[in-house]
Amino acid sequence: MRRWAYFGIAIALVAAAPWLIATPYWRGILVLCAMNVLLALGLNLVIGYTGQLNLGQSAFFAIGAYATTILVKTYHWNFWLAAGAAVIGAGVLGLALAAFAVRLRGHYLAIASLGFAVITYQVLVNWESVTEGVRGIYGILPPVPSTVGLYYLIAGIALIVYWLMDNLVRSPVGDTLRAIREDEVSAASLGVKSALWKAFAFSVGAGVAALAGVFYPGFVGTLVPDAFNIIESFTMMAMVIVGGMGTMIGPVIGAVVLTFLPELLRGFGELRLMVYGLALTLVVLFMPGGIVQLAKRK
């Protein structure tokens, strides 16, 4: 019952947010925030629940954005059809990365997935006939015209994804993923097909990141490869860690805090991005469970 109550409060908060901060600029930040929540949720399943250090999420974010935009602009697909294809495509590519991931662990996986992100970025830069390279794609329209509409759309999707993922991690599948995170060898000895479940987590994580990517170009209006630099993977990781990885609500809190905090510090100019770095280091050193841990301790 309490779960339903919390969920009701969350829906009310999400619905009220654009009327609590009603300037166009802050409404734009809300859209960004909803996107970041999706990204953090996707990464959390891989890194938080399955314990796989994936630094390649920016690639899936990019694939969602580019696939949707190219299918709509060049091939005149319907937006939703294109979005579905992009998400499924990213999920399949997630399986392809998992082919490496299931054999690798820890640092090897971190570097291999980083390599995947670098390759994807380089393909976006170099495959000019399709992606327009560094010149970028311009004049991209969002699926719904108003900022508030776009916010409700993405935040609604984020709520659904949260709900589904919350059920997933409570199910026996969640136990399986956590078992792999804690001790892969022991899990395997108990009959857990760890390769299969790691591939599953990678694929779902990739699909969710792509789902966030689907809405990014319409919101910004332009699409350039630099938006999907590997630093994006790091900022997603910062959200998950600062909020508290391996919990459902933690990454959401992390995404909200790390979206709004730099905006509040905008007066400091360049220094605001240092906040990400500093927050990440300090949280790891002094608050390994993230903000969520702080709330639990009282």
Add this chain to the structure above:
Amino acid sequence: MSDLAALIAQQSINGVYLGCLYVMVALGLTLIYGVLNQINFAHADFVTVGAFTAFFAATRLGTKMLGLPDAAGYLLSLFFALGIGALLGLAINAAVFAPLRERGDELRPLIATIGVSVLLENAQLALFGPIPYQFDSPFARETIRFGRIFFTGQSVLVVVVSALAIGALYAFMRFSFWGKALRAVAQDRETAGLMGINPGLLIGLTIVIASALAGMAGALLGPVIVLTPFAGASVVVKAFAIVIIGGFGNVQGTIIAGILVGIIEAFTVQYLGSGLIDLVVFVLLLAMLVVRPTGLIAERKEENV
């Protein structure tokens, strides 16, 4: 000499020169991994800080304040970069690696160093701005010609300095007491501790050496790359690839892989264009992970189950 032979010789020389620069960066990563099983993501920014330190030491301090000739000013700046690298190593060991070492977690120190990296990168952005600096090495002006093969004084300097650095490191690891103790810590930290070796001190020393190498690599790279606060990142991403291709923690493998990647890069520029370098290197890395995940030179390592 035929055209093709001259071209191949020329690109091989360019490749070895590039490779030496990569080895200087990658060695630090592999050293830290060897004793600590950790990756320092801020290594890239140590390279960049080294490059900026060298730039200011050479142009402001060396030639303007001390009135040294250009060449001496640049050589002096190499040592300044080495020193600042060592200081950064001390700092990151004290702030991140030492406190997190005992918790025995491979994820957290990595993430903490990512944080340090983002912090350093943006601190430099605030200090130096995004516009590239023109770092002229006096050695880059000299061109040496052998028949139809050309190379600059800078490339000779890079090869000589990295050979000296690698040689000094080898001699230190092989023959000195501290080097032996270090290798003992790398093999088995607890047993080494029982023999009266202080592992914490030696791990700190390794991180300082590794970071000093990164700083000096930055001074050598400064005149070669586009010097911005993000300069180190592009090099270190390649250094990660080199460390994996060579086998994590394997010094010999890293040196071979570094030179190899340098040569591959030189020929990629010649035949495919400079835009595709990262693509080629990382496809090679992924292929390597599929075929031979232990690296070029396999080292047997028992794993705790």
